[in-house]
Amino acid sequence: MIRTYEEAVAWIHGRLRLGMKPGLKRMEWMMEKLGHPERRVRAVHIGGTNGKGSTVAYLRSILQAAGYSVGTFTSPYVEQFNERISVNGEPIRDEEIVELVRVIQPLADELERTELGGPTEFEVITAMMLYYFGKQQIQDIVLIEVGLGGRLDSTNIIYPLVSVITNVSYDHMNILGDTLGQIAVEKAGIIKSGVPLVTAVKEPEAWEVIAKTAAERKAKTYRLGVDFTVTDWKTIAEGEQFSLATPFAEYRDLRIQMPGAHQVDNAAVAVMAAELLRLGYSFLIEPEHIADGLATAAWPGRFERVSGKPLIILDGAHNEAGIRALVETVRAHYPDKRVHVLFAALTDKPLERMIRPLDELAETITFTTFDFPRAAQAEALTALSSHPQKAAVSDWAGWIREKKKQIGDDGLLLVTGSLYFLSEVRKRLKNNAKR
Structure with missing residues (x-):
């Protein structure tokens, strides 16, 4: 029986011995045993090579400015393990980690005795997060960051309100593939039938894969630079300033404190996702929430x-x-x-x-x-x-x-x-x- 926070985290990290085991079979097994908590989570699923954490930070800040309670699932952590599961930017408590491990550990032990084998560290943490947000602390919305790739990532068990693919570039090539096209196939795996997709993918080889997958799954796609566009971008002392035109609104002189052209892209993607939540799911998000949320968003370890x-x-x-x-x-x-x-x-x-x-x-x-x-x-x-x-x-x-x-x-x-x-x-x- 896990009694302390230190024992709980040690048990979780002990799962690293199992390495990476791509696939959703173990997640499906655990979700079935837990009564399918993932079906009660209203989520935005955020994948891509870079910018996932920053995009989560921008979108969370916008939604909080609008008065919503927002869960997040991110990795890796910067200061403490608990950050990976947070509510309104605050990591969950040590006691909650212990309680979640007590729920998941017996299932992990049971699963290890099956032909599927034991769950990996990331699968365990994902299961903890889905149980927490699906059974214990249901939020208005949960922003879920993909761990690795997308198609076979354990987070891909969810059916989100909106999907996001920030970009596609070279990373984890030993797992995801040697070409942008191969990597894009893995990233595109999070696209769900009928679920709108927001993306900042620029590379033609990657975009071709994303567009084809979205069309096959009848997922309406909003692409940065085509369907929503940044204008009047300039570097300022406090970060960046830009204007943004979406199919539904125009925003002038938005400001962010995280510097860099790539952060302008991440912020624009977050605004477009917020727009889809407002129009498709009746989230009450006003222009001032967009502006205030972007201006106050921060993410540790990013410039x-x-x-x-x-x-x-x-x-x-x-x-x-x-x-x-x-x-x-x-x-x-x-x-x-x-x-x-x-x-x-x-x-x-x-x-x-x-x-x-x-x-x-x-x-x-x-x-x-x-x-x-x-x-x-x-x-x-x-x-x-x-x-x-x-x-x-x-x-x-x-x-x-x-x-x-x-x-x-x-x-x-x-x-x-x-x-x-x-x-x-x-x-x-x-x-x-x-x-």
Whole structure:
């Protein structure tokens, strides 16, 4: 019997030994045993390669501004495990995690004795979330982020009100495929019959797959740049400003505090999804809710300024597209800064293609590693860099401490790569700031 929060989280993480097992059979089995809580969850399903978490943050903020109670399911976490299941941005309590594990653990044990085998860590967490929002704490709406891919992801057990595919680019190629077309097939797997789809997919090869799947499933599609468009976009000191025209409304001079052209895309997608909830499902969302929600939305670890003097920015750019968006954002917002990069990543990423744009941006680039099973070693990362001022360090905390003293007013310390790494850095910086 699980008694404490620590035991509950240890049991969940212990499921990592089972690795990834794509498919919905185990989820279907657990949902049947639980009385199908997923059928009681009114949801928006959000997939894509990058921008899922930020899109969740924008849409949640809009819906909260309109007075709705909003559940979210996101990954990975930045500060604490409980973040993955949250209500109105607040992680659920430790006691609730314990209670959910007590519900799911016996089912996991029983399932392990069947030919289907035991559920993975992510399947267990997904089942906990669906039971929580479907049986214990029913919300006005739940925003559910896809874990990996879409077609065979455990979250694909739901039948949402609206589907979102932010974009399609290269990531998890060892699992999802080597081409954008193959990856798009997996992403398009979340498209449901008759459920409207919002997307910012630009790449022709990926779009062809998305459009074909949506047409086959009679899912009305709203594509950024075609069906809804951003105009008058400009970078401002506090983030970005833009106007947006949808088929149903026009919004002038919207502002977001998360910098970057990619964040404008994410915000536009969130507004379009909110529009569909308003028109299709009678959500009372007014223009001021859109404006206020976007202006206040924040998401940790996404171009997050954690210090002003010296200037330190954390960004969880964990694939090639994310790195390129990050580099563009730094150049747009801090064109005169001397950039010092600290980078750590996982071994299953296209590391050389991620490091190359950082080499071009940075005045110095330092590589490190961290305590995680798939973390790349600092020396291996350094070997992939062609920067004349490159280095490898094992003690990243000590390196940050010294670098803060050195970089001066014209410097920018940019910590990027794996979100798991950023989580450790962010906690250390916040703890130091409290002393």
